Amino acid sequence: MANLGFVGLGVMGSRMAKRLLDAGHSVTGYNRTRSKAQWLLDAGMKWADSPRAVAEATEITFSMIANTQALEAVTGGADGILAGLSAGKIYVDMSTVSPAAVRDLAIQVEAKGAQMLDSPVSGSVTTLEEGKLSFMVGGKRDTFEKVLPILQAIGPKATYVGANGLAVSMKVATNLSLAVQMLAFSEGVLLAEKSGIARETAVEVLLNSVMASPMVKYRGPFVLKMPDEAWFDVNMMQKDLLLALEMGLQLDVPLPTTAIANQMLTAARGMGLADKDFAIIFEVLARMAGVK
């Protein structure tokens, strides 16, 4: 069993750390707010007083952070992860941040004699809890092979995609489909509803059809009742789409459906719905169709 660290014990991170504990690993954790990690401490996790302390105390440090800026905060400075890394250690970041930020960080990690992987995930809290989370991994292949058995304690499928930064690129290339699929789903629900089919029935049929991706299965019912709290809101989804559109521009890849879905999310913000789960794209289309 390995000696692991985990920085960033939020909704996703904490559940990942728990799965590592459950698999029998030693886990040392750090979170900005300690109280939120109490249940993990009760389950056997050790505490460290800083990201640096986590990295110093363990062989492999994982992090799961909200965005590029927050990632820089936990990796840099006197108390940061970088300060705690040394030869032979491995740092695995699971956040979805900009590919450029990941590449920069990997260079700094290697300057310490350590190795980095970027390993963003595909899936939600539910996917994670069902043990079905999948990973895309960027970095050196032999580092990937060392870490693979540990990742599999979290989710069954990890695919090596290439050099550092490429896993984040792959994540962005994946996420554009989420917004587009929800928009097409919404078009179908509204067509069915205006044909005379109950919205509940339309959703049920679609969720049993060949177009029902895991994401649609999970988020489709939101068009019947939006969740009280957004799991991935309009602003978050649009940040991923913008990253995709920026990549498309740099790499000369036209992204027609991404561009249209992005404009519909802009309309969601125009209509005052920015903090709703991005499934609210249905509501934007419904208003355009004159459906209450």
Next chain:
Amino acid sequence: MANLGFVGLGVMGSRMAKRLLDAGHSVTGYNRTRSKAQWLLDAGMKWADSPRAVAEATEITFSMIANTQALEAVTGGADGILAGLSAGKIYVDMSTVSPAAVRDLAIQVEAKGAQMLDSPVSGSVTTLEEGKLSFMVGGKRDTFEKVLPILQAIGPKATYVGANGLAVSMKVATNLSLAVQMLAFSEGVLLAEKSGIARETAVEVLLNSVMASPMVKYRGPFVLKMPDEAWFDVNMMQKDLLLALEMGLQLDVPLPTTAIANQMLTAARGMGLADKDFAIIFEVLARMAGVK
């Protein structure tokens, strides 16, 4: 066990009939080309010389026909299904044809004292063979309940959506997502590929992600190698999109992603790719991106 009929023993229809035979039902079949049905006759199916003869000989007649015009050919005239129907019989059409044609046909069936269901399917040959096909069903609810156990011999899930014609509407509302999802999938593959990730790897990651609907899992690999024979070609897919767009126009439902996917399929035809599986939408986008 029931006394069933089946008209239209093509790729889908023949496999459906086989599942009915396997479930222990008596099946009497008719196909324009008898030789194609030999394997079913070998498996115990009885032959009838016309659609009318099928309907006369059985309690419930199923049909699976390519398009509206062909459906009219097997239902009308002296040898048609209508001529063979009488009080108490049931006719179940599984084709994807225009809702208006279905409504007209249902009226003629009722004039015979019989009942009709429209029961299009969601899924491909593969889905059917895996026993995972799902049905949407339109017609009278008590007729639906009578036929339900028999449908379940073909696929596990049948959802009653309302009056005759509505199941076909629901089917169209489902199918628009197929083209849109393949286009968004293609955007993601090309973004990943131009980032430096091998196309094979990009496809693998996407197929293991939350965006991988059954349709994407099935058709996504086509961007690595197009099938020799299209299973659902550009023209077929575009016919369904046009039916969706026509419904959107009549019902005042804007369909932005459907409209864009439709234009990309038009481009596929412009580029001479009309007879390819509609996954060729990837090739259209690849040419726009300058990818060979």
Next chain:
Amino acid sequence: MANLGFVGLGVMGSRMAKRLLDAGHSVTGYNRTRSKAQWLLDAGMKWADSPRAVAEATEITFSMIANTQALEAVTGGADGILAGLSAGKIYVDMSTVSPAAVRDLAIQVEAKGAQMLDSPVSGSVTTLEEGKLSFMVGGKRDTFEKVLPILQAIGPKATYVGANGLAVSMKVATNLSLAVQMLAFSEGVLLAEKSGIARETAVEVLLNSVMASPMVKYRGPFVLKMPDEAWFDVNMMQKDLLLALEMGLQLDVPLPTTAIANQMLTAARGMGLADKDFAIIFEVLARMAGVK
């Protein structure tokens, strides 16, 4: 000076007839409602009791009719234009109807020994009154050359585009830009307005810029105050876009901006704005942007 006939003395037709009178031609007219033509009779126009009587009494008969169905009503039957045509006469239809209907009509005209031109116009009432209307003309070239000097009494520019029906095709290819230009104009006005520029100012600047087509100059001010009566409403505009989309489908021409503008007009109908001038596309976008 020529001996001319005019059938269909509506808003556009009557003003055209007046220009022909003003140019010194003899004009014999017919309109379903005679009272609407009184001012033309006062100005020297002769009256005929049927479309047939117009064609019998004159060398060249013009018509300006609302749609394909109405055109069939004035050309067919015992009292129709066709019944009044004979060898050597010319019939010029200026309506925007389906290319197929025009081609059929031309064949019937030739069977009478007469010649037909389809000659739809580009421009509004205002353009007409300013003497700036332009024509596209389909039919035999020598017939076009005979009629050209007379058309020029109505508007300065007539372009021969080819065989019968092609002028109507050309008209449709022109009109798609009207909806698209108004949508792009609306995007610009809303961007400027939300930047802090008064809507009036934004409109003024745009109307003085290189993007100000005659149509935009005319219709742009509608975003400040919609006219009480639509000059070309959402339904009319969408009919032209649908004709374009149908042509695109048949001819394999992708029409991305036409498709998007069409969906926005569908949204206008969904929002209950079908009978407004199509400049109401601004209102659709404004609602999406949360602008009152």
Next chain:
Amino acid sequence: MANLGFVGLGVMGSRMAKRLLDAGHSVTGYNRTRSKAQWLLDAGMKWADSPRAVAEATEITFSMIANTQALEAVTGGADGILAGLSAGKIYVDMSTVSPAAVRDLAIQVEAKGAQMLDSPVSGSVTTLEEGKLSFMVGGKRDTFEKVLPILQAIGPKATYVGANGLAVSMKVATNLSLAVQMLAFSEGVLLAEKSGIARETAVEVLLNSVMASPMVKYRGPFVLKMPDEAWFDVNMMQKDLLLALEMGLQLDVPLPTTAIANQMLTAARGMGLADKDFAIIFEVLARMAGVK
């Protein structure tokens, strides 16, 4: 007559300076490459050895610069325009640069006791030479009124839009229509051409129709023969669209046609056409339609 300065004597700037000379004003100019300004010196322009020297020697200094970075080069530093400004002087920048850069510059100008206007133009070299250029002006209104008579020597129409930076915002809101109009124009030309109308004829008819904006009149013929040298290439046009899309994102204004035109320009780059005039969007669509 006024004592004026002009920095940036490129294709547009030099022709503006010439119009100021022709109007009887004294003009002192500076350009990075003096030789390009020889024809203006021959026409009576005075030379200054730096942007600073221009500002020191004159009451009102104009500049016309390619982009934000180049503007910073001529305004900042020891030899820059800012260094030459003092109380009572006026600085008018006609470049299309980012609104934020303009606002920053205006603050620095006011710190010198001087006043700034941002005054981008609508129109091309041709528009300028025909004396039809129009201006949008941002800054203090009384400064605008002082400069107005001088602007009118260059072009007839200048509209005050509000505070510094707003004129550049207005320019961006205008320019998005250029790409969209060319794309819609291309759709029309290809529809007509595939209907059987010669491309030359289709262009001629469109240029005589109500959709023919000054920009379309100027650029439309490029679909018959692309110019040897681009006047506004794909990269330039796309920069303006990206600025519009960024504004739309910040201000919550959906920009559906802008987004689509932008993706088609990305396709132009994917096809290797980045350095062509943006009218090459026609070629992108033609390839999608299978037209050579």
